Amino acid sequence: MKITSRFTVAVHTLLAICVLGKKYKMTSDLIASSVNVNPVVIRRTLSSLKAAGIIDVKAGSGGATPVKDAGDITLYDIYTAVDCVEGDLFNFHENPNPECPVGKNIHAVMDVHLADAQAALENELKSVTLADLIKQLNILI
Amino acid sequence: MKITSRFTVAVHTLLAICVLGKKYKMTSDLIASSVNVNPVVIRRTLSSLKAAGIIDVKAGSGGATPVKDAGDITLYDIYTAVDCVEGDLFNFHENPNPECPVGKNIHAVMDVHLADAQAALENELKSVTLADLIKQLNILI
DNA sequence: TTTTAATGTAACCGTTGACATTACAACAAA
């Protein structure tokens, strides 16, 4: 079980838009050739990022542009934009037996810790902005 | 996408073995009735926990018993025992374009942060032991 | 020794989600 690649695709897409957008019109085809996926996959990604208010996409004439400052976009924003996880990260078995002392209390005992683990992951993603990645990238280019 | 319920099933299973094991013979059928899944699912769970050296299972006569002290079993141990995640938590798109400055460096820029996020999750799971859960549970029973 | 009750596993099924791809309508600018 892994978290869908929609996430890394979305980050890649945003980096491309931010870094290459000044020089090129960032169409789904161009981005797709950098990410190396089908252009429709990129259009879906762009659609999600647009819905999240992160970018603007021009229908017809084409091209995606950032709406927010890269310093104000965290990895967590992107993560949620593309719906990597619906609600809880951990899948909990349904209907534990309420007649059993363990089944009756399993949620009371576990839920906090599962939430903590999920929060730890998400906080780490919140601590990194797109600007951080762009800075790193510009050093390497 | 969610992390497989094998994890919460395994925790539930272990709690049942530790808490109810003194009073009852913990067969896959009994555990299954507490968790509310098919007994074969529990046998698969027991098999994984046994392979990880966490419990002992008696073939034939039946019954599962703990091998390690509950204070020495973390949620992370259980998490890995049932193979919730094979290696990396985040799925990375394959073959980003090396001809593109973004595609060429996307791994160099992202990998550290993905690893950090995964480590944050895992460290949180490492910080909780089965003994912690048992203590909580005994208060509620 | 036979019976009984479990475990260990293989096999198969249905469901779900991911990702790829085709197709085409809608759109905006040249």
Add this chain to the structure above:
DNA sequence: TTTGTTGTAATGTCAACGGTTACATTAAAA
């Protein structure tokens, strides 16, 4: 009006999950 692009529906393939049946194996009790 032509052209290039976006938006999105539809379809296909594949893998993983969880459910279930079936049965050989095992160990202890009768």
